[in-house]
Amino acid sequence: xxxxxxxxxxxxxxxxxxxxxxxxxxxxxxxxxxxxxxxxxxxxxxxxxxxxxxxxxxxxxxxxxxxxxxxxxxxxxxxxxxxxxxxxxxxxxxxxxxxxxxxxxxxxxxxxxxxxxxxxxxxxxxxxxxxxxxxxxxxxxxxxxxxxxxxxxxxxxxxxxxxxxxxxxxxxxxxxxxxxxxxxxxxxxxxxxxxxxxxxxxxxxxxxxxxxxxxxxxxxxxxxxxxxxxxxxxxxxxxxxxxxxxxxxxxxxxxxxxxxxxxxxxxxxxxxxxxxxxxxxxxxxxxxxxxxxxxxxxxxxxxxxxxxxxxxxxxxxxxxxxxxxxxxxxxxxxxxxxxxxxxxxxxxxxxxxxxxxxxxxxxxxxxxxxxxxxxxxxxxxxxxxxxxxxxxxxxxxxxxxxxxxxxxxxxxxxxxxxxxxxxxxxxxxxxxxxxxxxxxxxxxxxxxxxxxxxxxxxxxxxxxxxxxxx
Numbered sequence: 041x042x043x044x045x046x047x048x049x050x051x052x053x054x055x056x057x058x059x060x061x062x063x064x065x066x067x068x069x070x071x072x073x074x075x076x077x078x079x080x081x082x083x084x085x086x087x088x089x090x091x092x093x094x095x096x097x098x099x100x101x102x103x104x105x106x107x108x109x110x111x112x113x114x115x116x117x118x119x120x121x122x123x124x125x126x127x128x129x130x131x132x133x134x135x136x137x138x139x140x141x142x143x144x145x146x147x148x149x150x151x152x153x154x155x156x157x158x159x160x161x162x163x164x165x166x167x168x169x170x171x172x173x174x175x176x177x178x179x180x181x182x183x184x185x186x187x188x189x190x191x192x193x194x195x196x197x198x199x200x201x202x203x204x205x206x207x208x209x210x211x212x213x214x215x216x217x218x219x220x221x222x223x224x225x226x227x228x229x230x231x232x233x234x235x236x237x238x239x240x241x242x243x244x245x246x247x248x249x250x251x252x253x254x255x256x257x258x259x260x261x262x263x264x265x266x267x268x269x270x271x272x273x274x275x276x277x278x279x280x281x282x283x284x285x286x287x288x289x290x291x292x293x294x295x296x297x298x299x300x301x302x303x304x305x306x307x308x309x310x311x312x313x314x315x316x317x318x319x320x321x322x323x324x325x326x327x328x329x330x331x332x333x334x335x336x337x338x339x340x341x342x343x344x345x346x347x348x349x350x351x352x353x354x355x356x357x358x359x360x361x362x363x364x365x366x367x368x369x370x371x372x373x374x375x376x377x378x379x380x381x382x383x384x385x386x387x388x389x390x391x392x393x394x395x396x397x398x399x400x401x402x403x404x405x406x407x408x409x410x411x412x413x414x415x416x417x418x419x420x421x422x423x424x425x426x427x428x429x430x431x432x433x434x435x436x437x438x439x440x441x442x443x444x445x446x447x448x449x450x451x452x453x454x455x456x457x458x459x460x461x462x463x464x465x466x467x468x469x470x471x472x473x474x475x476x477x478x479x480x481x482x483x484x485x486x487x488x489x490x491x492x493x494x495x496x497x498x499x500x501x502x503x504x505x506x507x508x509x510x
Contacts (some may be wrong), residue, residue: 047123057111073121084177086149091117101320111265135190165198172194176315246321286325293494315404325379334430343412343430344384362438409483413491434465
């Protein structure tokens with residue numbers, strides 16, 4: 041059984057825990073405002089808000105209900121478009137009306153949910169962040185300018201919003217219905233537990249890969265739903281290492297003060313990873329176990345020479361992430377073994393890091409090629425180097441030979457040119473929908489160069505590196 045609050049009502053359900061929230065709200069609760077679109081988390085027509093009680097305060101995130109298993113709603117406040125309805129339009133709805141942003145109307149509900157959800161964030165409203173909040177919503181009528189104007193109008197109305205615990209202010213100003221103020225107290229009364237995992241069950245976290253690949257199977261498949269294991273969402277530093285729980289999401293990483301300190305460009309990196317709703321759902325361990333050759337988080341952590349801590353029947357073992365991949369979709373992992381923690385050495389002041397990605401559109405797209413670099417130097421000499429790359433082989437690739445070649449050598453254009461030749465021998469791209477093999481080799485070169493141009497701008501320029509490698 042699963043129990044949660046759906047808009048204003050507390051609900052209990054004996055429906056399969058693998059059923060999607062989209063199907064539950066439409067077909068079992070007859071809330072048809074949440075639309076069926078792509079069923080792959082791409083279009084945003086099914087966007088809902090998911091509220092969790094965090095340190096006594098409700099924290100709301102946008103998520104795509106088409107990929108969200110019902111089990112993940114346990115103990116949450118699930119808000120569909122109907123849950124925002126009041127006697128009058130809220131400011132997000134009114135802004136879309138004022139600017140003619142509704143067009144055919146199919147995508148409108150998803151935009152309204154995302155925009156209203158943005159109002160609920162504990163931060164000063166800005167136009168750029170409002171636009172970022174709708175990066176998972178696609179308008180089929182190509183009328184983005186009117187939607188952008190609506191976002192601009194909404195941001196202007198939020199300038200006096202408090203940045204801490206804004207719900208009461210939003211209720212008072214008619215952005216949200218009054219019942220939102222009662223949710224924290226009501227959430228505390230929910231104690232129903234989920235079913236115990238069955239033998240040989242599949243571990244399911246955010247569902248953002250499994251529910252794209254096997255949507256029908258996952259409804260009744262024996263599953264161990266692990267997304268709500270709050271202990272494994274934590275990020276902390278200890279004894280010179282940074283530890284990330286397996287169920288931490290890309291958003292958890294983005295908002296972590298520890299990760300922001302280690303990686304000053306964390307915001308820039310993580311916003312290259314899918315869209316806001318998917319970042320709110322997809323977990324680090326899920327990205328690793330999916331074993332996609334172009335998994336963004338996998339490439340990120342490979343360059344940190346990260347370790348993963350796996351658990352089976354309370355027994356732990358630790359292996360390097362780069363040793364986790366044995367072949368296409370083949371892992372150094374027993375079927376019921378679970379990743380619990382990811383850890384990497386906390387970077388020192390001599391370490392620099394960069395992540396690059398090329399795809400057909402900036403947001404919500406799979407990489408053609410992605411790459412990361414983690415380098416430490418002493419003066420002009422490289423003392424440690426870890427380079428990773430995706431999209432150029434059957435597995436997410438740690439470039440062993442290239443990384444080793446760079447160590448104890450001075451940073452010069454000639455060195456990077458020689459290292460690129462080694463890189464070229466370590467990759468084996470194929471032609472597919474993301475680009476031809478030759479194109480991917482070109483991208484691999486350009487991203488490799490980009491790391492050094494970005495990290496050492498006084499030493500390298502693109503022209504120098506291209507001329508040197510000619």
